[in-house]
Amino acid sequence: MIDKKDVLHIAALARLTLSEEEVEGMTKQLDSILGYIDLLNSADTSGVEASAHMKYDHNPLREDATKESLPHDELLRNGPSVRKGHFAVPKVIG
């Protein structure tokens, strides 16, 4: 069972501010999603190797050859704030 405290904790980690109604709604929705996962969990998977991916039989690796990066101005283009050739971000220390 997921409760309101869990939802607030997850929201804080994701930097989300939720209204009282949203917390209610999310709690219900997440709970039903996890309920479905519980259903999946009830399937007998003993002898099946855990996997987070589809099975592919090759391993795409890249050669160590440099490619052109974005031009400096283009690179900074999506930055909300730019100063001295850098992305300017809220002050952080340490």
Place this chain on the structure above:
Amino acid sequence: MEYEIVIGLEIHAQLLTKTKLFCGCASKFGDPPNTNGCPVCLGLPGALPVLSGLAVEMAVRMGLAVGCSINNKSVFARKNYFYPDLPKGYQISQYELPVCGPGFLVINVGGVEKKVGITRIHLEEDAGKLVHDQDVDSLFDVNRCGTPLIEIVSDPDMRSPQEALAYLAGIKQILEYLKICDCNMEEGSLRCDANISLRPKGQETYGTKTEIKNMNSFRFMEKALEYEARRQEEVLDSGGKIIQQTYLWDPSNNKALPMRSKEDAHDYRYFPEPDLLPLTVEQALIEKARASLPELPQVRKSRFINEFVLPDTTADVLTSDRHIADFFEATLNFFNDARQVANWIMGDILRIMNEQKITLDAITVTPARLGKLLSLISDGTVSAKAAKKVLDTMQSENKEPDTVIDQLGLRQVSDTGALEIALRKVLDEHPAEVERFRGGDKKLTGFFVGQVMKLTKGTGNPKEINTLLQKLFG
């Protein structure tokens, strides 16, 4: 109470690939800010990472060099946290299944050998760089973001700052021998974090640990660990409790400052990276990497001791740096007296490097030139003493030893005719000493040889002068 210090280290080594871990941007220190970035390392929507094969190979080589098992299958994971040094909002790392499993490194402190366990080695991408200046905001540079790192995690096996230093030095040496990291601690291509705790002597369970970061030199690391051990001892002795926390070493004040504790900082919510398949390391790649391993420092040191009959300390200094050891062996091809070669490298080549604060790359005295100089000493062309001057000039003027010897007029005079003229002159000028010498005062031999040396401006061959002296009074 008497305590035992328990230390474990996490070492991050930046791999010497040309490109970043998951994209083709250049992975290079010192480029102008924000010039090496693309949709992948900037975390732009829709961009997909593709793993560098060379980075995998380097991680495998390091694993093999420290006896790690190599996992045929490993999994990349997302480590989620919000910090403006990572545009994606997560770092791609490895969590439950790293590329290398347990291994070990043998260290030697004060003649006592000890095996330090290595828990794991995993691949991960580095974060970008934040510049904190005087302004209201911080400045972000993406160049370092996504550069390949291996993180080498030790077991909590070290029991003193000295053991921790020896372990770090050993890992650094191997990384250098493998040529997979340039190990520049100041530039941050080799970084070390420490976990440290105290426990009453004899107690099995570990005490609460703290983490120290930002120790970007061996000296700072020693100071930081000593500082933290002392601080914890004082807290425990006064009945207090250690709080699990991360500290930053502040070298200008010799203090460890607690990092602002970020709430939920350790709730990284790792999950398997959906954009990358599990990494398969084929047995063939492992065997290829194993075959390509160079002779490692500890093996090379033993060989130097056995093959060249060198003292332990000499072999230690020579093999501490792969380049020095290579230089030593190359010089032996030109002058086959290992002790002499070792003495000149330890005494004079290293002296020049220290005095001028240069690395071996900047030494213009090649192994061939050093070998030639040593053979010129052994055949009497130049005295060992004068040869030191010759070596300095060879270095500063980038010249062959023969040329420098003539240029400085240091060719040793072994021509007995010329030496006899000089000796007779000395004897004529010192009748009183000659009398005493005839009377049996053999201590004056040194005096006469010295005077002849002075007259020949140090180029006389002392052995020849001695022989002449015996002959004249014989």
